[in-house]
Amino acid sequence: MSKKINITINGVVYEVEPGLTILEAAQNAGINIPTLCYHKDLCVAGNCRVCVVEIAGQKRLAASCATPCQENMEVLTNTLKVRNSRKHIIELLLSEHNADCTKCYKNGNCELQELAAEYKIMSQDLIDLVPYKDYTIDMFSPSIIKDDSRCIRCQRCVRTCAELQGVNALTVAYKGDKMKISTFFENSMNDVVCTTCGQCVNHCPTGALIEKNYIEDAWEAISDPEKHVIVQTAPAVRVGLGEEMGFEPGESVTGKMVAALKNLGFDSVLDTDFTADLTIMEEGTELLTRLKKALVDKDINIKLPMATSCSPGWIKYIEHMYPEYLGNLSTCKSPQQMFGALAKTYYAKARKLDPDKIVSVSVMPCTAKKFEANRPEMHDSGYRDVDIVLTTRELAIMIKQAGIDFRKLPEKKFDRLMGDSSGAAVIFGATGGVMEAALRTAYEIVTGREVPFDNLDILPVRGLEGVREASIKIEKPLENWAFLDGVELKCAVAHGLVNAKKVMDAVKEKKADYHFIEIMACPGGCLGGGGQPIPTNPEIREKRTKAIYEEDKNLSIRKSHENPEVIKIYKDFLGEPLGKKSHELLHTKYVARNRY
Amino acid sequence: MATTYNLKRADFIFRNENDWEKILNRTLQRDKTELINELISSELKGRGGAGFPTGLKWKLASESKVQEKFIICNADEGEPGTFKDREILTKVPFKVLSSMAICAYIIGAKQGIIYLRGEYRFLKPDLEKTISEFEYYCNEINFDFKIKIFMGSGAYICGEETALFESMEGKRGEPRNKPPFPTNAGYMDKPTVINNVETLAHTFTIFKYGATKFYDLGVQFSRGTKLFSVSGDTPKPGIYELELGMSLQDFVDEFGDGDTKAVQVGGASGFLVPRKRFGETAIGFRGKLTGISLPTGGSMMLFNSSRSMFNVLDNYLEFFREESCGQCTPCRVGCQQLLIGIKAVKQGSKPASYLDKLLKLTETMQYTAKCGLGQSVANSFSSIVENFREEMIY
Known part of the structure; x- marks a missing residue:
């Protein structure tokens, strides 16, 4: 074991493992330093600069995520200089960002928005750069929407695509003011090697990368009395959904989820687990x-x-x-698609329903499932096997829209026939x-x-x-x-x-x-x-x-x-x-x- | 107290006595520690602009126990108004190559690389010929050392040493986080010495004449000579070797056209000095003459009274806006804000006091930008805005 080192943060001495960054040392000590480009899943980039701190004896501030602790280092995380700089940086990001938050899918779950609120960016001194930009929105993928006007160039998506997925569909293009996150030949996400896995969506701090949502389609189907709307839920949804509803990570909410789906108005709440067994x-x-x-x-x-x-x-x-x-x-086929094919054949027959009147909805922990349901191969029932694919996040939005008190829901069981x-x-x-x-x-x-x-x-x-x-x-x-x-x-x-x-x-x-x-x-x-x-x-x-x-x-x-x-x-x-x-x-x- | 240093011309760099083989052979026989000490005692500082002590750099790299190391010559001469490295590589390339070999000998490298600016492609054929001659000689004296040329692709930021490594590794030219520093983990994460072309030419002078000869030139903290690329409103543009420590007044007396309003020292990332400050400004790394002392990569741009300083600043900011690598917020967005900001003030859509907000912004850029580019935009911006505020507004 190598020797521990002493570092002073805001006047208090801490003994830390060598190799730890200032940010990690501060986090361990319970001191919050704002971050944007930093993500625990990814390598350090040090490019947003919002995590800057002051080190005694240095005129320049240091990016705490990228600076290793050194013996006898004196760090200050909350000086006027630090605060002003951070505020300035957030303002700079906002000036380049389409900050029309009320029209953003990530409104309420955006790290930039949170920081703007925390630092009380009340007025905009700087000039809005958005009108000078030629931002594009890529909507061609059935799974992912890429809106460059919401991008803060933290490169979390680029690192995700490279480090976690080894796909490199997203990469940095151009330099200076034209620098942006792009794809091979700036093609649509739909026309490049993108696997539609959505990990970039999961790691994006803002609304630059979001899932293509089908919430309105789902509501419309549910509200149509002519339609028999069935829903299947993937195994991973039940252990994730709780987090959106205020539960701690790791709490399984299967029974409440089923109850919520019934409340939303689905005619039959079934389980993808059935076709997983199949x-x-x-x-x-x-x-x-x-x-x-x-x-x-x-x-x-x-x-x-x-x-x-x-x-x-x-x-x-x-x-x-x-x-x-x-x-x-x-x-x-994947369990989702097996379910889809059986829903409009086996299930329709057993329930004596016209498959044409069945709307097959799935709730998945996945954005690629949207792409999968859209594949031309997936029509073996004679219809599109799965009509609407929602992510766990979309389901959470629907539950909130419906005004359901999720915590108080009684636990319910899946309906039978493809529910066991x-x-x-x-x-x-x-x-x-x-x-x-x-x-x-x-x-x-x-x-x-x-x-x-x-x-x-x-x-x-x-x-x-x-x-x-x-x-x-x-x-x-x-x-x-x-x-x-x-x-x-x-x-x-x-x-x-x-x-x-x-x-x-x-x-x-x-x-x-x-x-x-x-x-x-x-x-x-x-x-x-x-x-x-x-x-x-x-x-x-x-x-x-x-x-x-x-x-x-x-x-x-x-x-x-x-x-x-x-x-x-x-x-x-x-x-x-x-x-x-x-x-x-x-x-x-x-x-x-x-x-x- | 203040001493007045006059402008003193020198002739070391381009004096070609065709003795590089002798000097190289002689130096490679000497003790490594002794060579490092000699270089340290010369007080040579990097001539690319940052001014890091060259001897210390070589020493740090030599201390690393890692097997594979590199010596890289930074010939990505991209600072606006600088054109000295091109001349060195054309006229006295053997001096540079010899110094690279000596460095390789000291730190224990077997591979040298010249990172040549994309726009200098025309230098490549001749330089390659010279390199093969040079390698032939190294082979003859049984010194195992090879040099290759890596062509840049035209991005200013790749002159920043860690962005240069990234570019050589086939990645986007983006500066890295420091630490680690190049002498620990540079090109391919191996210990690397990276020196500017001119720095290497000076080390040749030092190993030829001895450190004392070099140290005796210039002034305290700014020893030796320096090449200056003189351009702008001057009757005699060109490259001049001058002793460091001269006053800017002496410089203007020699090179000005009689109507010099200001001099931009150190290119777009340097400082603008107005006429009233010529006398108190010294050209060197540190140590006061009567006023300030300005380090420089050697670019000296003279402006006479016909020039609009707004246009000058506008031009610099356009350059930075485009040449920022774009990865860090303060530099990428800051440069855009500064450029659009001064235009807004000029056009009257922002009040004159907006300039003060922009000055504050440059302060933040200086404190928080990831590399020298973003940090030094403040230099030209604040020195131009503070000294020629009225030209920014009216």
Whole structure:
């Protein structure tokens, strides 16, 4: 352990770990220093300069986020010079910013607005630069709106796209007064490698990057007496929504969420978890079929490792970056799209509804789901399978608009028929969850026994490390699966596309011989999705993760193949996993896309 | 007390005695510590404008235990009104290359890089020829050292050393946070000495004649000679080597056209000195003559009474508005505000008192901007606005 160092902040001496920045030392000491370009998920940029502090003996102020503590350093965080400078900087940012706050989607959840309020920027001495600018708004993406007039050039989105996602769709262009955040050849976000994951939206301090919202469409559908409006909610929504409603991160609000959705006027409140279980049935069977064809039939056309296909950001990423590996993707649709296809077929039939009159709404922790629902492939029911995709944030807005006292809501249960779920489905919301759920089912199909882990908790695939590997040795399989005897099933789990790249490169360079890989586009998996409440950071994601596994633990059914509704749908409608009906409704194909 | 220093011409830099091989060979035989001490005792300060002690820089880099190090010659000469480095690289390139080799020997580098300003592409073919001759000689004396040229792309900010590294690494030319400083983590995060072309030419002089000879020139805190790029309203524009410490009055007497109203010392990022201050202003790093002392990268722009100082400032601010890298708030937005602000005052849409608000703004820029560019916009702005306020308004 290296020696601690002494630093004085506002006259008080603190002993801090070497390497800590002034900002971190101050935060640890409970002293607030305003920040804008700083984000716990990202590397230090030091470019907004709003975190400046005074260091004794130096004429210039230092950016506290970018200045390491040094022995005997004397820091002052609240001098006249510091305050005036910060105020000046906020004023400068406002002068370049379309500060028409009442017309901004982020009104009320904007870090610049908060700082302006804190520093009481009451008048604008400086000249408004907005009329001199040629700002554009990019609305072409089905998921994300990019409004340059709200941008403060903190580059959090650029660093997110590069460091967390390795996509680099957003980058800095030009210099000086023309400097802006742009894309390849200044194309629309819809025409570049953007995966629509929405992590930039989650990390943007202002309203420069926001989701394309479909709140009014949802209200309109609900208010139309001709329409039967059903809603599905993804596993990660229930552990995020609470944050928007004033709960602490990590509080699961499943029952209240269901009650709120019923209050909003949805005709049926159902659960994406149901199709998550179904995904496991299809995907698990697909994996075993692939293994059989590869190992027994020696079919060279079978692609291994098989990769999960639940995360639409990941799908778009692989379509752009590794199109030669599209054959490795599971052909299973994501749970959202399976749900959509079944809603206008199975559900419509069972409820004796005209599918034309059904409006299928989903609430997702994700902006890429908007893109996914919009894909031309997703019309297998004969209609657009999912009509409206809302993020967790949009749902929160609707609940607030409806005047619902969320805290006081009684807990309610999902409606039946596509409303039941197992614990295996709930953990889809966390990185490693699909893997764990698939192993719980596949292992049991093959051996007739439960996975050899305490309480079914497959701990090696859990956690928040970027890439995790695990293997399960198959012993004494059932007769049908005898060829798997002694086979060590090798798995990898990655979250955040920058980690997906690591796994894919290892596969490409033949450095890894995985059988099955799970990839989620967002850090932490869906619980850290681009449609989840803002802010996000490692601690918040950890709390949401805990909540997810807690939900799983408390459910009586924890294996997908034991979900009674899943058993029922195969009996009544689908036949068997990978059967004809499944192929028609639950599976899809992918398209190769260019990098530019 | 004040001594009057006259303008003294010198001729070291461009005196070419074609003895670089001898000097280089001789110096490479000497003890490294002794060389560093010699350089330190010469009190040579960086000639790019910032004036960091060169000997100390080399010493810091030499102390690093990291294997791979670099010596970079900053030839991204972009300060408006500066054109001396081009001349050095054309006329006496061997001096620069030899100094790079000596530095490499001292700090333990094997690779030297010349970052050549994009607009100086025409120098490249000749310089490459010279480099290959030079490398041939190094090879002959068994000194393992290579030099390559990296072409800039025309951004002023890339003359800032850390932005220069970023540019060389293939990234956007944006200044880095400091610390770490280049001698710890520079190009490719390796210890790097980065010196201006002229600085390297001076180190050759020092290793040729000894530190004393250099130290004896100039004045206290501002030792040695300096190249000046003289332009503007002068009958004799050009490049002149002068001893540091002269008074601006002496300079104007020599180079003015008899009607000099003001001199911009140090280019757009430097200071404007009005006529009434010529006598009390010395050209050097520190130490008072009777008034102020101005460091400079060597640009001296003379303005006579036909010039509008509003236009001069307007021109500088337009330059900064465009050449700011754009990453930090005070510089990016500050430059825009200053430019639009002085126009607004001139046109009467803002009151004259708005100039004081802008002066306050330059103070904030000076305190908070990330790099020297944003910090030094205040120099020309405040010195022009304070001295020629009426020209800003009417």
